Amino acid sequence: MQANFVKLPTVKKTGPAFVSTRNACKLCAPLGASLVFRGIEGCVPLIHGSQGCATYIRRYVISHFKEPIDIASSNFSEATAIFGGAANLKIALDNLIRQYKPSAVGIASTCLSETIGDDVQGYLEEYRKVHVGVDIPALIYASTPSYRGTHMDGYHEAVKATVVALACGGPRSNSLNIVPGFLSAADLRHLQEIIADFQLPCTMLPDYSETLDGESWSDYQKLSPGGTPVSAIRAMGRAAATIELGRSLAGEETAASCLTEAFGVKRVTLGIPIGIRETDLFFSAVQEIAGCELPQKYAKQRGRLVDAYIDGHKTISGKRAVIYGEADFVASMASFLDEIGIVPSLCATGAPTKKFQEIVSSLLSAGHKDIIIREDADFEDMLDICSKIGVDIIIGNSKGYYLAKNLNLPLVRAGFPVHDRIGGQRILHVGYEGTQQLFDRIVNALIEYKQINSPVGYSYI
Amino acid sequence: MIEILDARKDQIFEKGAQDTFEMTCEKVSVAGSVSQRACVFCGSRVVLYPIADALHLIHGPVGCAAYTWDIRGSLSSGPELHRLSFSTDLRENEVIYGGEKKLYAALTELIETYKPKAAFVYATCIIGLIGDDIQAVCKKVAAEQGIDVIPVHSEGFRGTKKDGYKAACEALYRLIGQDDKAVVSQHSINILGDFNLAGETWIIKEYYKRMGVEVVSCMTGDGRIDEIRRAHKASMNVVQCSGSMTYLAQMMQETFGIPFERVSYFGIEDTAEALYTVARHFHDATILQNTEELVREEVNRIYPEVEKYRQELTGRKAAIYVGGSFKAFSLVKALRHLGIATAIVGSQTGNKEDYEYLEEICDPGTIIVDDTNPLELSRFMAEKNVDLLIGGVKERPIAYKMGVAFCDHNHERKEALAGFAGMINFCREVYASVTSPVWQFSPAKNLRTRKEGTEDASEFCQAAHS
Numbered sequence: 001m002q003a004n005f006v007k008l009p010t011v012k013k014t015g016p017a018f019v020s021t022r023n024a025c026k027l028c029a030p031l032g033a034s035l036v037f038r039g040i041e042g043c044v045p046l047i048h049g050s051q052g053c054a055t056y057i058r059r060y061v062i063s064h065f066k067e068p069i070d071i072a073s074s075n076f077s078e079a080t081a082i083f084g085g086a087a088n089l090k091i092a093l094d095n096l097i098r099q100y101k102p103s104a105v106g107i108a109s110t111c112l113s114e115t116i117g118d119d120v121q122g123y124l125e126e127y128r129k130v131h132v133g134v135d136i137p138a139l140i141y142a143s144t145p146s147y148r149g150t151h152m153d154g155y156h157e158a159v160k161a162t163v164v165a166l167a168c169g170g171p172r173s174n175s176l177n178i179v180p181g182f183l184s185a186a187d188l189r190h191l192q193e194i195i196a197d198f199q200l201p202c203t204m205l206p207d208y209s210e211t212l213d214g215e216s217w218s219d220y221q222k223l224s225p226g227g228t229p230v231s232a233i234r235a236m237g238r239a240a241a242t243i244e245l246g247r248s249l250a251g252e253e254t255a256a257s258c259l260t261e262a263f264g265v266k267r268v269t270l271g272i273p274i275g276i277r278e279t280d281l282f283f284s285a286v287q288e289i290a291g292c293e294l295p296q297k298y299a300k301q302r303g304r305l306v307d308a309y310i311d312g313h314k315t316i317s318g319k320r321a322v323i324y325g326e327a328d329f330v331a332s333m334a335s336f337l338d339e340i341g342i343v344p345s346l347c348a349t350g351a352p353t354k355k356f357q358e359i360v361s362s363l364l365s366a367g368h369k370d371i372i373i374r375e376d377a378d379f380e381d382m383l384d385i386c387s388k389i390g391v392d393i394i395i396g397n398s399k400g401y402y403l404a405k406n407l408n409l410p411l412v413r414a415g416f417p418v419h420d421r422i423g424g425q426r427i428l429h430v431g432y433e434g435t436q437q438l439f440d441r442i443v444n445a446l447i448e449y450k451q452i453n454s455p456v457g458y459s460y461i
Numbered sequence: 462m463i464e465i466l467d468a469r470k471d472q473i474f475e476k477g478a479q480d481t482f483e484m485t486c487e488k489v490s491v492a493g494s495v496s497q498r499a500c501v502f503c504g505s506r507v508v509l510y511p512i513a514d515a516l517h518l519i520h521g522p523v524g525c526a527a528y529t530w531d532i533r534g535s536l537s538s539g540p541e542l543h544r545l546s547f548s549t550d551l552r553e554n555e556v557i558y559g560g561e562k563k564l565y566a567a568l569t570e571l572i573e574t575y576k577p578k579a580a581f582v583y584a585t586c587i588i589g590l591i592g593d594d595i596q597a598v599c600k601k602v603a604a605e606q607g608i609d610v611i612p613v614h615s616e617g618f619r620g621t622k623k624d625g626y627k628a629a630c631e632a633l634y635r636l637i638g639q640d641d642k643a644v645v646s647q648h649s650i651n652i653l654g655d656f657n658l659a660g661e662t663w664i665i666k667e668y669y670k671r672m673g674v675e676v677v678s679c680m681t682g683d684g685r686i687d688e689i690r691r692a693h694k695a696s697m698n699v700v701q702c703s704g705s706m707t708y709l710a711q712m713m714q715e716t717f718g719i720p721f722e723r724v725s726y727f728g729i730e731d732t733a734e735a736l737y738t739v740a741r742h743f744h745d746a747t748i749l750q751n752t753e754e755l756v757r758e759e760v761n762r763i764y765p766e767v768e769k770y771r772q773e774l775t776g777r778k779a780a781i782y783v784g785g786s787f788k789a790f791s792l793v794k795a796l797r798h799l800g801i802a803t804a805i806v807g808s809q810t811g812n813k814e815d816y817e818y819l820e821e822i823c824d825p826g827t828i829i830v831d832d833t834n835p836l837e838l839s840r841f842m843a844e845k846n847v848d849l850l851i852g853g854v855k856e857r858p859i860a861y862k863m864g865v866a867f868c869d870h871n872h873e874r875k876e877a878l879a880g881f882a883g884m885i886n887f888c889r890e891v892y893a894s895v896t897s898p899v900w901q902f903s904p905a906k907n908l909r910t911r912k913e914g915t916e917d918a919s920e921f922c923q924a925a926h927s
Contacts, residue, residue, distance in 0.1 A: 020567035021523060021550035028524030050586055050617030051490060052500025056528035059854050068858040070495045070835055076618040077489050081590065092493030095466055099493075099836055111522045112586040112618060115556060146522035147556045147587075217862045218904035220839035352552075380545075399530075 023379035023402060025324055026350030028146030029154030030108040031057045032182065034071050036158035037106025037140070039206020041227035044102045046072045046092055048085055048120060049110025063419035065185070065212040068224060072096050076112055085118045086126075093127060097137060100222050103230050104138040106158065114145035138230055140165045150351045152326050155182055156246075156254055159205055163255040166230060167237040169263045175201040175235065176289055177242035177265065179255050181272060181328055182416060185213030185425040187434060194283075194431060197297060198290040203232045203239065205255070213425040237263035241289050243282075246328035247271045247359045271363070272328055273430045274438065275336030276305060278363075282431075301432035308436060309340055312443040319392040319446060320345040324382060324400060325415045327353045327375070333395060333414070335363035336435060342442070343368060345391050348377035379403065393446060398424075410445040414438065465837060466491060472832060474816075477825035484816035486831040489621060495834045497782070497855050498809045500617035502585055503529075504625020507872060508705050509581050509613065509632060511656045512684035513537035516547065516577035520564050520595060521585030523550045525617075533872045534658040538683055542577055551587070560593050568602045568610065578686035579609040581632060586617045609686075611635055622784075623704065623810050630709035633680055636689045637713065643691035648743050649675040651695045651719075653710055654702030655726070657682025658872065661879035665726055668736055668880065672751045674743070680706065693717040697742055699724055699735070704785040704810045725787050726879040727887075728795030729760060729767070759881035767798065770888040774895060775800025777848040782830075782838060782856055783870055786811030786819065792851055792870070793822055795887060804845035807833050835859050846909055849895055864906030866894035 030047050034057055037045035047054040054073035061069050072095075074080075074088040089107070096105055109120055124139045142161040144154040159179055180191055188209035195202040210226025236242070242256040242265050249256070250269045259265040268289075273282035279302075283294055320343045323333045327349040334344040347360050356375040364371065372385055379402050386407055394400045394407070397415040404411035418424025428434040447461050465473065471485035490496035502525055509517065510533050519526040526548030537543065549567045551560050564582070572580060580602075584595055595612045603610040611632045615625050650669065655662050662682030669676050677695040678688035698710045698721035710721035722742065724735035733756045740752035779801050781792050786808040793803045806819055807830035819829055828841050839859055842850065850860035853871030860867040868890050870878060876886045900906045 018567075018570055019549075019563060020518070020571055021526070021548045022571075023530060023546050024523050024527040024548060024550070026523060027527050028522060031524070046493070050500045050502075051496060051498055052503050052617045053524070054495070055497070055499040055503070055855070056524070058495075060528050062854055062858055066858060066861075068835060068862055072493050072495050073490075075490050075492045075494075075496070076586075078619050081586075081618050088492040091491070095468075095491060095493030099464055099466065110586070111524075111556070112590070115587045115590045145553075145556075146524045147551050147553050150523075216864070216903050216905070218908050220843060220859070220863050220905075222836060402531075 017381065017384070021378045022381075023399070024350055025348060025378050025382070025399065026150040027060070029144035029149055029151060029157070030110055030146065031060065032151035032153065032155030033106065033108035033142045033144045033158035034069075035061065035182070035208060035212075036142075036155055036162065036206040037104075037108070038069055038211050038224075039208035039227050040104055040106065040162065040233070041229045042103030042137075042223055043106050043140075043227065043230075044070060044072055044096050044100050044104075044223065046074065046096060046105050046107045047110060048074045048089060048107055048118065049076055049112040051075050053110050060417065061212075064417040064424045066422070066425070067212050067214060069212065070100075070223065081112065081116055084116065085113050085120075086123045089120065089123050090127060093139075102137045102223065104140060106162070107139065107141045108144045108154065108158065109142070110144070111146045114143065138166055150326075152182060152328075152351060156249065159255040160253070160258055162205065162233060163236060164258055166233045167259060167263065168234050169237045170235075171238060172240065173201070173235065173238045175203060175239040176286070177236050177239045177256070177259065178202060178204040179242060179244040180204060181244070181246040182326055183245075183272070183430060184416075184427050185209045186428040187430045190428055190431050190434060194298070195286065197295045198286055198292060200286070200290050203228060203236055205233060205236065237265065239265050241266040241268055243268045243270060243285060243289075245270055245272045247331055248327050248353055248355055271335065272332040274332040275339050275435055276302065276432070277339055278332050278335050279430070279432055279435060298432060301436070305432045305436045305439070308439055312439065313341055315443050315446050317341040318343065320390065321393045321395055322346040322348070322382060322386050322391045322400075322403065324348040324377070324396045327351050327356045327359070329415050331356075331359045331363055334360050336438070337395075338364045338368070340439065342393070344371060345389055346372045346374070346382060346385050348374045348382050350377060352376040383407070393442065395442065410449040412438075412442050412445045466494065469494070469837070472830060473837070474820070474829045476820055476823050476827045476829065482817065482820050484811075484813060484829065484831055486816060487621070487623070487810075487812050490832055495836070496809075496832055497834065497853075498622055498832060500622065501619050501625040501628065502583060502615040502617045504622035504705070505583060505613045505615035505629040505632070506625070507533065507656070508626055508629035508681060510543055511535035511537070511681040512581075512686065512689070513543045514540045514578040514685050515542065516571055516575055516580040517543060517583070518547045518549065518568060518571060518580060519583045519585060520549045520560065520588055520593070521551055522587070523548050525583075525585045526550075533656065534874050535656050535682060536660050536663075537657075538663075539685075542575055547571055556587060556591055559591055560588070561595075561598050564593065564595065564598050565602065568598070569606070572602065572606045572608065577608065579611065579636065581611050581613050583613045583615050585615070589616050609636060621810070626705040627708050630706065630712065633689060633709055634712050636686060638690070638693045638717065640687065640690035643677075643694050645677050645691070645694045646675040647696060648673060648745060648748060649677050649695045650697045650699050650739060651677050651692045652679040652682070653698050653700040653721070654706035655679060655682045655879070656702075656872070659875055659877040661726070661877045661883065664877055664880040664882055668755060669739070671755050672736065672740060673745075673748045674739060680709070693719065695719060697721065697739065699739055701725055701735075701787070702785050703787050723787070725791040727788060727791035727883065729763070729798060729881065729884055730794050731791045732880050732884070733760070763881050763885050766885055767888055770892050771799050773892060777801045777895060778804045778845060779849040779851060780805035780838070780842050780845065780847045782807045782833060782850070782852045784809045784853070786815035788870065789819060790822065793819070795884065799888065799891065801849065801891075803827055804847050805830065805838075805841045807831060839863060846913070849891060862905070864900055864903030864909070866891070866897070866900070868894060
């Protein structure tokens, strides 16, 4: 299913001015993999490399989710780097199994283990052989060297590795698989609510909506409760269809494509449902799979959203925004801004995704001039471009505060990480409801900016 | 019950429970444990980070630089180059064919753009493995650009965080002694191991100014390359965060004959003792008198407020888990001032002597732990039924999920905790968290309160029957 919009707008292409990366707009691959593994019930992520990788990633993830997240490390030493990580990996697995009694261990490699050529898959086979007849957790391995791609590549690699390791075939069910991409905990809950309202059984992989946004506990939990059960992942090969969110996934080898190839599960690749156009596509895909009408609840949400668009349109019409973050997130945000009359003047991602320009352009209506679409961008590039082209609002994660501070502009926080505010994990972006919340926040940010900077002190705006 | 791994058993002690106290420490973390430690790179990065007029270029794939962008609360009174994150962002091709060319190009463009006073180049895990000769690249760029370009050998796997501190000290040492023309007072010191978190260096510098002691350089809080270059002119090194900086102080003693003292600026007692240590060193009546006046004045100023908090907080129990052990010593003492007993105390990087000293100052029954992890820490906290945890970002959610108050004592803190003024901030932070009404809704807290109630009741019943 592809969006059918009018011809490409004029797009300015610029190459990176600097060899170095200055204030990166991306993170490394094992972070994405760790998030996926924490979205599996009873699964401990294990990063195969130096201790710092696990610790830095934990700290970073905690700063956004404000939840405990245990990520183990195989703790490479100098000798490990010389003789290989087999022994460390085995000890790490033994210790993890003893202490955490996990249902799965998700192993992510690092630049270090990949550079020395560690054969993790081989080590795991060895481990399984030694433990034949013993009940050991599912072992999932994702190859995630940080010199290849970004945290999103790590994320999708881990989802794919999980499905390849665990999914089985069998009689077809009417269940729907959802591979949501890197969304907030609130987004994951909302998507599940939507699918449930269509009376469809659903397996979402990963699902960190509880593990990384849980309740207050009565007793300390070794691993936060929640996540996709291993048994449900095994059943993904029998599902009616897989919806994967993220336009950049189209044509790539992904978890969904592997399920199609191995078990004939239908693959549907869509954009992240932000904005009416992308959300319409999502709902019609779900309707098609469920074979039923759009529930009233969502028809009303859509109706209210249209009403709000109209109420707010004059405040935002013609405003210029910079949006940045993961390629698929930016693409959907660009589509959303485009449909409400904000010009996505600079669309940037830190990922060196070649398809990025094409994807974003395909989502914009004709007539826009001078939109800059940049892959492999960092925040210094963005600051430089924004200073030249002039923008009114910044929309994206907390890293954009750097732009907001330098340009003295309003920042609407969305995506990951949000570490200078509380509740980043509860920001809703998707569906008509998420779009509604984003829309209100964007309009209000512009109103507030005007109010603060007005010498009159308008009390009605 | 959470199981303690065999390999970890010698790193955990309960004071008074064993005949001998011999902590196993300074060893690499057990594979598969969720240590709160980071790596060699982290050690180097935290120490050098606050030098505000230097370029800090991280050579390797992007992660290490991305996770340390603007990570510390180290303030600068001038340039803020340290708050930007620079990476060579190595890709697969460079890993295969080598990253020297990219490093050279990156260094050249960044030095030409930002005009730093010096540059530090941090080697991350794979640099040695792919055979990059960063020494040679640094030398070449230094000659071309006319500034010091210093390689920091901080490959993550080459030891522990402490080895990273050492690499940072070696990098600093290369600068020290370069400026021999500077004239400084005979009553002058370097502050080592303060990082100006939330402006703490400024608080301490103000004290020394009032005492009549000149601060030649601070390594590395609000740090400047030129100050470091003349650091050898000072007559004394005053070392806080001894875990990271003692090595540098030792090198400076050896080369320049500068004596050093280890101090801490946390808590009333330790801050006063730190200032007196410096004052005594100079055998100068005026300085000593100034110091006495300063301490008296400051203590008098904060005492009534501390006393107010003590009354509210007395009788509570705390757990402390921090990076360096010197900080732990001070916290045990500072908490005692507030009537709070330390039930658990540990550090990531303490050595044998540190733990012996901790054992000495703690109450019987206190659990002392090296390089702990969330599972152990949560178990000890539950066993000891603590009301407060003092730690860093990674420890915070453990406390909160257990219904335990929390005080941030980490690199990212936004409240100054050093000096006399810092003691008040510390009291306020502890008080605000411990006495917050939100705990009434915490299931864990309520469960503990109920249990306590029944235990007290049963004890009461037993006493009544006997």
